[in-house]
């Protein structure tokens with residue numbers, strides 16, 4: 001096998017080709033029970049403790065549809081501006097893989113419950129309409145662990161282990177039509193779209209939407225066509241992309257890889273590829289089955305679903321506000337500028353700021369910490385802001401400590417570091433590490449007296465009325481106290497000290 | 506529509522059935538006969554008759570989202586060909602990478 005051609009530079013790839021995207025997002029619904037049986041969907045139970053004859057596909061068992069899962073699917077469709085089918089049915093997708101104990105997945109094929117929707121996302125001030133092809137109901141598969149391989153991957157594995165607790169958990173799969181014309185912004189558009197879905201689904205309350213836990217999963221299809229061409233190129237489907245950041249990275253990589261192949265005179269092979277977060281590359285998976293290989297047929301054990309139009313209308317009326325509208329009124333309420341709000345929404349901080357404000361912090365303070373200190377931490381750790389190990393309540397607590405004068409902004413940064421390092425709640429960290437500002441007390445007074453004694457000529461100038469010289473002494477006290485001082489309190493103390501000295505003298 | 510030997514071989518492969526050459530030959534003829542019989546249905550079907558996918562004219566058979574008891578874990582694992590760590594143990598999957 002000849003080595004793969006080199007990746008093409010992204011900008012060069014964009015000068016030669018137009019990317020076409022297609023995104024398939026799987027949403028795990030947060031129903032209490034599974035899609036077709038009463039087994040619990042609770043995360044983290046003992047392996048294989050939440051299965052029954054229906055979700056294991058034992059002979060003679062019969063599935064019954066979960067009404068709340070259907071309701072969630074309809075609400076998702078309505079929020080994506082889809083049409084809701086007046087009648088739809090389930091289908092069996094037949095394939096053999098150990099994560100599917102029934103040897104088929106119950107899904108929807110020719111009759112999805114929701115179809116033909118659209119949403120608008122924004123990238124760098126540009127509005128991009130994303131057409132939704134369909135949103136259909138299906139069930140999740142079990143969880144595979146590969147044993148024996150050094151990396152937990154299948155290569156080199158001796159055998160695999162299965163937990164079927166997740167098999168049968170309700171999913172909604174949302175599929176876009178080809179997204180054309182995004183150009184070099186294509187990776188950002190994909191990220192913005194999935195971020196939009198995440199916010200929307202959270203607002204709907206239908207899913208936990210935790211990408212790192214797999215309750216929101218994105219398969220990213222991309223193909224390239226020479227600039228000016230109209231016919232789509234051969235696409236690849238990249239799986240295992242489980243953060244917003246990796247969606248962007250994986251697409252950039254795949255575009256550069258395909259462009260490198262095409263420029264070298266090669267051809268893109270239609271296949272599933274796996275994203276590797278650590279190496280930042282994709283590798284080929286199984287070659288994609290053709291739809292006909294799944295031998296779909298109507299599921300005979302489940303009656304069709306014909307949502308009552310009144311039910312659908314009621315669900316439509318009860319929909320929460322769409323995220324862009326919500327952001328608009330929150331911006332007005334918080335008094336943020338458009339640029340400040342973009343920092344918040346673009347950085348995935350909106351809900352975190354909402355929760356921090358709800359926990360008592362001023363909006364500007366909540367925004368400041370999430371878009372600076374915590375955003376920096378998330379970025380260097382390579383995780384989403386949501387996954388930062390600090391809660392909105394803890395952030396509000398840090399701000400409360402600042403507001404009460406217990407710590408200052410500088411000390412707050414050290415409190416953040418300690419909380420993020422898992423050393424406890426803010427108040428405990430301040431106590432344990434002795435981070436509280438010394439606003440009175442002997443330590444502060446002694447430090448002030450030391451500074452005066454060390455710089456007698458500065459002290460003299462202050463006594464003579466040159467109050468601006470006090471800065472030099474404040475600086476020394478702060479260094480002495482390793483930042484634990486409150487500048488205003490120190491200033492007052494120095495002035496008191498020097499004035500009383502004068503009176504005494 | 507005539508079913509070819511290759512069609513049947515592919516179907517057998519998708520269904521994970523290992524068929525001998527003789528079995529393939531026999532099944533091509535038999536499946537062809539079944540398809541011809543099914544095909545005669547389309548002569549009766551007209552544009553006004555919607556295709557039937559279910560035997561009963563039922564819709565919206567649904568249950569409330571209520572958790573019911575699952576099978577005891579030991580009973581489930583007893584059905585596994587092999588068990589390790591409370592999980593079903595299966596041979597490594599060939600020709601795949603995940």
Ligand SMILES: [Zn+2]
Nearest residue numbers: 037039052055
């Ligand atoms: Zn079950």
